[in-house]
Amino acid sequence: MAVSGFEGFEKRLELHFFGDDPAFLQMGLRKLDFESLQQVLQAVQCTAVSAVGNSYFDAYVLSESSLFVYPTKIIIKTCGTTQLLKSIRPLIYYAHHHLGLTLCSCRYTRGSFIFPKAQPFPHTSFKDEATYLEETIPTNLCYRKASIMPSKSSSHSWHVFIANDESHIPYDYDNEIYTMEICMTELDPILARKFFRPPGDGKTGDSAGKEMTVLTGVNEINPEALICDFAFDPCGYSMNGIDGDWYSTIHVTPEDGYSYASFECVGSKNTDLVHMLRKVVQIFRPGTMSVSTTFSGYSNEIWARVASAVEPMGWKCRSCTMDQFPEAGSVVFQTFTPRRKST
Ligand SMILES: C[S@+](CC[C@H](N)C(=O)[O-])C[C@H]1O[C@@H](n2cnc3c(N)ncnc32)[C@H](O)[C@@H]1O
Numbered sequence: 001m002a003v004s005g006f007e008g009f010e011k012r013l014e015l016h017f018f019g020d021d022p023a024f025l026q027m028g029l030r031k032l033d034f035e036s037l038q039q040v041l042q043a044v045q046c047t048a049v050s051a052v053g054n055s056y057f058d059a060y061v062l063s064e065s066s067l068f069v070y071p072t073k074i075i076i077k078t079c080g081t082t083q084l085l086k087s088i089r090p091l092i093y094y095a096h097h098h099l100g101l102t103l104c105s106c107r108y109t110r111g112s113f114i115f116p117k118a119q120p121f122p123h124t125s126f127k128d129e130a131t132y133l134e135e136t137i138p139t140n141l142c143y144r145k146a147s148i149m150p151s152k153s154s155s156h157s158w159h160v161f162i163a164n165d166e167s168h169i170p171y172d173y174d175n176e177i178y179t180m181e182i183c184m185t186e187l188d189p190i191l192a193r194k195f196f197r198p199p200g201d202g203k204t205g206d207s208a209g210k211e212m213t214v215l216t217g218v219n220e221i222n223p224e225a226l227i228c229d230f231a232f233d234p235c236g237y238s239m240n241g242i243d244g245d246w247y248s249t250i251h252v253t254p255e256d257g258y259s260y261a262s263f264e265c266v267g268s269k270n271t272d273l274v275h276m277l278r279k280v281v282q283i284f285r286p287g288t289m290s291v292s293t294t295f296s297g298y299s300n301e302i303w304a305r306v307a308s309a310v311e312p313m314g315w316k317c318r319s320c321t322m323d324q325f326p327e328a329g330s331v332v333f334q335t336f337t338p339r340r341k342s343t
Pocket of ligand 1: 007064232236254255262
């Protein structure tokens with residue numbers, strides 16, 4: 001393990017807003033001007049490098065991960081030493097003063113940092129993060145819970161903070177929509193090499209990214225998705241896939257010693273979870289993988305679907321934890337390693 005390197009594990013923030021003016025709600029947060037978004041990203045300490053949109057939402061690749069802007073929902077995911085939680089105050093301010101929108105839900109999640117001592121405040125510990133969140137979000141978000149979901153390995157746990165108001169449940173109970181966040185470490189070194197650029201390739205980040213998407217098979221995960229991709233120099237890769245109102249996103253830190261990749265998507269009971277999970281596992285062949293699923297309702301069937309997708313490929317589920325959050329549904333946290341590897 002390197003003494004210090006790039007922190008691949010992302011912090012993820014999802015904020016939901018509501019408003020009364022239907023004219024504003026149609027485009028909602030998508031009407032925020034780019035200058036305001038840049039101010040938010042400046043507070044976090046990252047920049048936008050690429051963007052794509054459709055009639056449902058806008059997706060940005062950031063220097064450190066991704067940003068998705070829907071009319072009443074914003075998702076920011078950032079890695080490295082970014083200060084993600086510092087985006088909350090400016091976002092609440094711009095949404096309220098420019099668009100008349102009010103925050104009604106906040107969800108913050110992350111894995112366990114590889115280099116926790118390199119993180120700046122408020123990411124210095126989960127206790128600091130939870131305190132910062134408690135002090136930053138408005139009081140109408142009265143249902144609050146912070147939880148650290150453990151695994152068998154002390155180096156992998158899932159940190160969750162969810163807060164909601166009383167009257168705007170942000171999840172679609174009828175359609176059983178879930179968000180799946182997969183974190184992979186110890187990538188197969190041969191596969192990780194594909195996320196390095198040849199020195200002096202003379203390509204732009206966009207064109208090198210396009211090539212990586214095809215070369216690695218990322219484009220086969222969801223062939224329907226419109227992909228916005230970017231290859232960093234000398235290495236590293238990010239992509240956002242957009243398919244109707246659903247996104248998927250991949251970020252890769254391929255450096256030996258602290259290699260990391262993440263895959264995140266939204267799905268429903270009709271999603272081909274088996275194809276998707278198997279493809280992801282084939283592209284990275286990680287030494288350890290965690291799968292965190294957030295869903296409405298309290299059915300715990302999703303963990304069984306995840307396990308049955310990857311177990312036939314030689315993976316063993318080493319731990320499975322479930323937690324429930326008031327007015328917000330449940331989170332399942334599973335960890336897997338190849339069957340041949342002991343914990
Ligand atoms: C931004 S990407 C993907 C981020 C993603 N969250 C992850 O860690 O997997 C990170 C990778 O790009 C590399 N990289 C190269 N130039 C970079 C830059 N200007 N900003 C951020 N990462 C850069 C890092 O060394 C790392 O391998």
